[in-house]
Amino acid sequence: MNHPNETRVAEQQRVDLIREHIEKEIISLAKQDQKTKSEIIALRKTFWDDVTVNMDNAEDALETMFSIRQQSELLGERERTHGQMDKVIRVLERQGNSPYFGRIDFKDAVNGSLQSIYLGVSSLQDEEKSDFLIHDWRAPISSLYYDFSPGPAYYTSPDGVTEGEMTKKRQFIIQSGQIKSMFDTGLTIGDELLKEVLGNEANAQMKSIVATIQKEQNQLIRNESSRFLVVQGAAGSGKTSAALQRAAYLLYQHMDSLTAKNIMLFSPNQVFNSYVSKVLPELGEENIEQTTFQQYVVKRIGPAYEVEDAFTQTEKLLTLRDEPRYEQMVSSIRFKSSLNFKHVLDQFLNRLSRKGLIFKQVRFRGEIIIESSRISAFFYSLDQNISLTNRMKLTAEWLLIKLTRLEKLERTNGWVEDEVELLSADAYQEVQKQYQRESQMEEDGFDEASYERKNLAKQVVAKQFKPLKNAVKKMAFIHIDRLFKNVFRQSFEGVPSDWEDICEQTLEHLNTKTLRYEDITPYLYVKDKLSGTKADHLIQHVFVDEAQDYSPFQFEYLKMMYPQASMTILGDANQAVYAQSQHQKTMLDPSLHTGKQHLLMSLSKSYRSTKEIVEFTKELLQSDEIEAFNRSGTLPRIVEVDQKTTVYTTVIDESKRLVGNGHKSVAIITKTAKEAAEVYESIKETLAVRLLTTESYEFEKGLLVVPSYLSKGIEFDAVIIPNASAEVYKQERDRTLLYTVCTRAMHELNIISFGEMSPFLQGISTDLFQIEHEVK
Numbered sequence: 001m002n003h004p005n006e007t008r009v010a011e012q013q014r015v016d017l018i019r020e021h022i023e024k025e026i027i028s029l030a031k032q033d034q035k036t037k038s039e040i041i042a043l044r045k046t047f048w049d050d051v052t053v054n055m056d057n058a059e060d061a062l063e064t065m066f067s068i069r070q071q072s073e074l075l076g077e078r079e080r081t082h083g084q085m086d087k088v089i090r091v092l093e094r095q096g097n098s099p100y101f102g103r104i105d106f107k108d109a110v111n112g113s114l115q116s117i118y119l120g121v122s123s124l125q126d127e128e129k130s131d132f133l134i135h136d137w138r139a140p141i142s143s144l145y146y147d148f149s150p151g152p153a154y155y156t157s158p159d160g161v162t163e164g165e166m167t168k169k170r171q172f173i174i175q176s177g178q179i180k181s182m183f184d185t186g187l188t189i190g191d192e193l194l195k196e197v198l199g200n201e202a203n204a205q206m207k208s209i210v211a212t213i214q215k216e217q218n219q220l221i222r223n224e225s226s227r228f229l230v231v232q233g234a235a236g237s238g239k240t241s242a243a244l245q246r247a248a249y250l251l252y253q254h255m256d257s258l259t260a261k262n263i264m265l266f267s268p269n270q271v272f273n274s275y276v277s278k279v280l281p282e283l284g285e286e287n288i289e290q291t292t293f294q295q296y297v298v299k300r301i302g303p304a305y306e307v308e309d310a311f312t313q314t315e316k317l318l319t320l321r322d323e324p325r326y327e328q329m330v331s332s333i334r335f336k337s338s339l340n341f342k343h344v345l346d347q348f349l350n351r352l353s354r355k356g357l358i359f360k361q362v363r364f365r366g367e368i369i370i371e372s373s374r375i376s377a378f379f380y381s382l383d384q385n386i387s388l389t390n391r392m393k394l395t396a397e398w399l400l401i402k403l404t405r406l407e408k409l410e411r412t413n414g415w416v417e418d419e420v421e422l423l424s425a426d427a428y429q430e431v432q433k434q435y436q437r438e439s440q441m442e443e444d445g446f447d448e449a450s451y452e453r454k455n456l457a458k459q460v461v462a463k464q465f466k467p468l469k470n471a472v473k474k475m476a477f478i479h480i481d482r483l484f485k486n487v488f489r490q491s492f493e494g495v496p497s498d499w500e501d502i503c504e505q506t507l508e509h510l511n512t513k514t515l516r517y518e519d520i521t522p523y524l525y526v527k528d529k530l531s532g533t534k535a536d537h538l539i540q541h542v543f544v545d546e547a548q549d550y551s552p553f554q555f556e557y558l559k560m561m562y563p564q565a566s567m568t569i570l571g572d573a574n575q576a577v578y579a580q581s582q583h584q585k586t587m588l589d590p591s592l593h594t595g596k597q598h599l600l601m602s603l604s605k606s607y608r609s610t611k612e613i614v615e616f617t618k619e620l621l622q623s624d625e626i627e628a629f630n631r632s633g634t635l636p637r638i639v640e641v642d643q644k645t646t647v648y649t650t651v652i653d654e655s656k657r658l659v660g661n662g663h664k665s666v667a668i669i670t671k672t673a674k675e676a677a678e679v680y681e682s683i684k685e686t687l688a689v690r691l692l693t694t695e696s697y698e699f700e701k702g703l704l705v706v707p708s709y710l711s712k713g714i715e716f717d718a719v720i721i722p723n724a725s726a727e728v729y730k731q732e733r734d735r736t737l738l739y740t741v742c743t744r745a746m747h748e749l750n751i752i753s754f755g756e757m758s759p760f761l762q763g764i765s766t767d768l769f770q771i772e773h774e775v776k
């Protein structure tokens with residue numbers, strides 16, 4: 001709706017007033033900050049002048065320590081104040097540019113008061129701090145803006161439900177302090193504004209969406225009623241965006257107890273990490289902890305194994321599709337990802353609880369000092385009612401006592417004398433000082449030479465026993481590797497008919513110290529159950545994005561590792577591209593989320609792509625559940641070529657055409673990394689193009705060649721699929737892969753097919769795309 005000029009003038013006047021207020025605040029804060037900075041410099045300069053250093057005796061040393069601590073606390077406090085002021089100034093500067101994006105007028109039903117509420121990324125109070133000039137978008141009252149159109153409305157706050165009527169809902173685009181556009185909105189949040197935002201070019205980094213959050217996204221962002229919030233959302237429905245705004249919301253709601261360090265995001269790959277890294281800082285929050293499942297497990301497993309990643313697993317399977325062992329490999333991966341395999345491992349652990357544990361010999365200087373059989377005997381002498389993990393802890397304690405005893409006995413051995421001779425002068429001096437301190441306290445004194453010998457021997461032996469004791473504390477005396485292999489030498493209830501083949505293949509890999517991707521979680525599960533979980537109690541909330549890539553087993557494992565955490569699990573079952581999740585239960589599966597602690601939500605509207613691309617991909621998937629946002633573009637194009645060499649020339653022509661159309665980010669998305677490398681090699685002489693690999697950490701705008709699984713979660717202005725022939729995308733499980741890559745496109749989608757096109761494309765109504773035959 002267009003506004004009469006005077007309304008716009010009045011709104012601009014308000015913006016100007018706010019800017020004046022902000023400028024004043026910045027000046028006053030900058031002055032205070034300058035003062036704090038000078039204090040810091042002065043404190044640093046005179047740090048040691050104000051500290052009394054006296055180490056003559058223990059009492060003086062203690063006083064010196066207190067004095068240093070006091071001085072550094074003072075300095076630390078000033079540095080923190082400076083840091084905070086700096087942050088506030090930066091927020092104010094941003095607010096000065098674009099103070100708010102929305103306004104609602106709300107009439108309270110009880111007291112009849114009418115308030116105008118302006119919403120921004122952060123709040124701002126007036127000089128007396130009595131009124132809000134801008135409300136934070138996360139404040140309870142701000143939810144009105146996202147949840148209602150003008151008319152009866154209510155919001156919930158800690159004081160309860162407030163009912164009333166929304167009499168106005170207005171949106172602004174303010175840049176450099178100037179209102180660029182403003183309009184009053186009706187049903188949804190500014191279709192117009194959203195259209196404008198979505199019509200922009202893709203960014204190398206994701207942006208915040210606070211000004212245009214949609215109602216169903218808002219429900220996801222603000223929901224705090226369930227421990228596990230599970231979101232099934234179509235490609236481009238804003239899952240990742242909503243997840244990040246939700247993180248910002250949680251940080252705001254629980255600012256006294258929750259920091260960015262208490263939130264963990266599991267993301268699909270490194271490139272994605274960099275892609276989303278700007279959103280939270282844009283919202284004035286620090287970035288939350290981020291990891292990929294792979295980074296997490298590699299850290300846990302350490303260097304002992306070569307650990308396969310999901311990409312290598314997928315690449316291997318995608319390239320082996322026509323070989324006879326393919327089906328067997330897939331079935332093994334699926335079984336190992338299921339909860340049935342977890343039950344098998346539980347049976348195994350149960351057996352170990354009675355017999356079968358394997359321990360390592362404890363060796364010292366090449367000699368066995370504690371036989372593994374003695375450890376085993378001790379373990380199995382403990383009451384069987386005590387859990388396996390607790391018995392293991394008791395065994396570790398017993399071992400430590402034993403080692404301490406052996407350490408004492410070792411001190412009189414001949415080798416110790418030789419080592420003492422080799423000790424440095426510093427070590428001797430240290431023991432002499434110690435002697436002087438202790439002998440002062442002893443009335444009769446004691447023999448200095450024997451004191452020195454005894455203590456130096458103690459030092460020498462302690463140093464050599466330390467790694468042994470540390471290893472015991474880390475539970476390294478359990479022979480996890482041999483035990484894990486034993487899983488595959490036994491039979492269990494519930495194993496599939498090809499269990500023997502699975503065992504044979506798994507042992508083959510384990511013998512070469514390789515952990516296949518499907519074996520990682522089971523291995524860590526067994527390890528943690530035996531040696532006690534290294535649960536992370538610091539993390540209070542876990543986000544899992546692309547949750548369709550996680551198996552039910554991985555879900556159980558994450559719950560075990562983050563026992564205190566709530567979880568937001570977001571994904572799209574239609575984008576399952578890994579072998580463990582295709583046509584299999586994944587972490588998203590409703591059957592895993594039935595209890596009271598779980599809430600399932602869905603997002604069906606797709607915002608990323610034009611209506612034409614969404615309609616096309618919807619038919620590709622044969623789904624009725626996806627709804628397109630009403631933003632128009634051109635029809636997807638399919639080019640059929642009849643020669644392999646023409647594929648590359650067509651890729652080059654199409655790339656030039658798309659770049660010529662003004663698109664800044666164009667991705668050529670292949671099925672495999674092998675195909676990506678081939679395409680890249682064939683076009684790199686002609687075009688300025690880059691290849692994205694698993695080693696890549698970020699992507700910039702421009703022309704890129706990307707294998708399918710690295711494009712997950714990311715978007716591009718235009719996408720070219722270099723070969724979507726029946727040869728490449730033919731089996732039913734390729735359908736989701738093709739859907740995933742096509743849905744990366746925001747504005748244009750181009751598909752090339754060498755020979756007959758994929759049957760999934762053949763099933764799409766011909767009025768939903770343009771077709772060309774390139775015959776050379």
Ligand SMILES: Nc1ncnc2c1ncn2[C@@H]1O[C@H](COP(=O)(O)OP(=O)(O)OP(=O)(O)O)[C@@H](O)[C@H]1O
Binds near residue numbers: 217234238242743
């Ligand atoms: N409410 C919104 N306002 C503005 N832009 C939005 C909104 N919701 C989603 N978008 C935009 O739509 C695009 C897709 O969002 P996002 O990547 O979060 O979706 P997704 O569901 O995680 O997608 P996928 O599963 O395909 O990776 C992004 O460009 C995002 O900024």
